[in-house]
Amino acid sequence: MPEAARSTEALLAALPQQDEGTPAFAEPWHAQVFAITVKLSAEGHFAWPEWAEQFGAGLKRAAEAGGPTDGSDYYDVWLATLETLLVARGLATKGALSELKQAWTEAYLSTPHGAPVKLRR
Secondary structure: OOHHHHHHHHHHHHOOEEEOOEEOOOOHHHHHHHHHHHHHHHOOOOOHHHHHHHHHHHHHHHHHOOOOOOOOOHHHHHHHHHHHHHHHOOOOOHHHHHHHHHHHHHHHHOOOOOOOOOOOO
């Protein structure tokens, strides 16, 4: 079994489980950003050890900057790390990521409570 597959299996096994084999996430976007990161690593855009090193450094910086100590910023740091890698690998630009964030923010703010958030095309 390739090293990346073993690393991914170990990562999935370590996650809190909702039920047999289904990882539990506090928010849907946590699961989405997790899945995107695993997929990009599995496709060879970055190695999992590199991801883990950069993510760990991000968590450390967040803690040193006075971030929450309850883990509530875990996926915020995860997303920031992914964005950094996307830009570093030429898979996205800072401008494109900023525009996408703005589009999601506008879509969220203009969506009635309880309705699914959808981006306008």
